[in-house]
Amino acid sequence: MPENGAQKRSRSFLLAVEDQDFLLRDEMRPFRFGMEYAKAEFALRDWGVRSTIVVFGSARTPSPERAQAMAEAARGPAEKRAAKRAAEQSRLYEDARAFARIVSLRGGALAASGAPRDNVIATGGGPGIMEAANRGASEAGAPSIGFNITLPHEQNPNAWSTPALTFRFHYFAMRKMHLAMRANALAVFPGGFGTFDELFELLTLVQTSKASPRPIVLYGRAFWENAVNFSLLVEQGMIDEHDLSLFEIVDTPEEAWASLLRRGLQAAPVATPQEMPGMLPRRRRPAAERMPPPVPDKPKRGT
Numbered sequence: 001m002p003e004n005g006a007q008k009r010s011r012s013f014l015l016a017v018e019d020q021d022f023l024l025r026d027e028m029r030p031f032r033f034g035m036e037y038a039k040a041e042f043a044l045r046d047w048g049v050r051s052t053i054v055v056f057g058s059a060r061t062p063s064p065e066r067a068q069a070m071a072e073a074a075r076g077p078a079e080k081r082a083a084k085r086a087a088e089q090s091r092l093y094e095d096a097r098a099f100a101r102i103v104s105l106r107g108g109a110l111a112a113s114g115a116p117r118d119n120v121i122a123t124g125g126g127p128g129i130m131e132a133a134n135r136g137a138s139e140a141g142a143p144s145i146g147f148n149i150t151l152p153h154e155q156n157p158n159a160w161s162t163p164a165l166t167f168r169f170h171y172f173a174m175r176k177m178h179l180a181m182r183a184n185a186l187a188v189f190p191g192g193f194g195t196f197d198e199l200f201e202l203l204t205l206v207q208t209s210k211a212s213p214r215p216i217v218l219y220g221r222a223f224w225e226n227a228v229n230f231s232l233l234v235e236q237g238m239i240d241e242h243d244l245s246l247f248e249i250v251d252t253p254e255e256a257w258a259s260l261l262r263r264g265l266q267a268a269p270v271a272t273p274q275e276m277p278g279m280l281p282r283r284r285r286p287a288a289e290r291m292p293p294p295v296p297d298k299p300k301r302g303t
């Protein structure tokens, strides 16, 4: 039977995308960029994700299991010191996990079938604090998002984000846009360059009114008050006094949740278990299920 027009168009599109050299040409960058936007957008729509609460924080914060393993393996004084620090830092992992559980249970991620999901936990999909937050959401039976990034050193998304909502971006910029665009609120745990970059980008967007105001909590007073001298920025006229009210520093998961509500977060009513057909099994994904389908994310030429 001869092909109709639609079939011909579809076949020539398939030929184009099968041809890696064609897709990877520099001139095709805007289309690759756009496809990264669309891929995540469609999946989030299919899952009814209307809004998110984004958790940022260090990729290096160890889980309690990892800290325990380090303690057991520690021999010399240096290893013992590292194990002690890991045990202290793993408390932040546990706090991020507890916070994500609270958000998922009370925020609206467990919406009844067909209803939009609000305040769904979203992270960078990597290890450390990101893993803790995806894990907490999973333990609440809720979906959660991992906006992961492909990096030159091989790394996989963590095992706890919902597989269909785990994306591997090539473009940092597109990933950041997806992280920001549905965020009802932000919780920022202690971290390094990546965390600071994400926090200050969001603060800049809100400060300049390029993004609407939204509740932001910085988790861990001892860390944030030492890491950033916000008062100096005011004293030196680098920011206005009222810019300090763009965020609040908190010290417990419950305090973080209360701060978000006080600052205007709308939490959806809690569904009863019978109303939660969206509830997901609580389990760590086996390795074979962890990798999302490949996207054309490794252009050889340029970025």
Ligand SMILES: Nc1ncnc2c1ncn2[C@@H]1O[C@H](COP(=O)(O)O)[C@@H](O)[C@H]1O
Pocket (backbone or CB within 6 Å): 055, 056, 057, 058, 059, 060, 123, 124, 125, 126, 127, 130, 148, 149, 151, 155, 190, 191, 192, 193, 194, 195, 196, 198
């Ligand atoms: N390995 C990573 N996978 C995904 N996202 C990552 C990874 N490393 C950093 N990020 C992003 O940046 C912050 C954490 O950076 P730190 O320098 O460790 O603070 C995290 O929120 C991710 O979105």
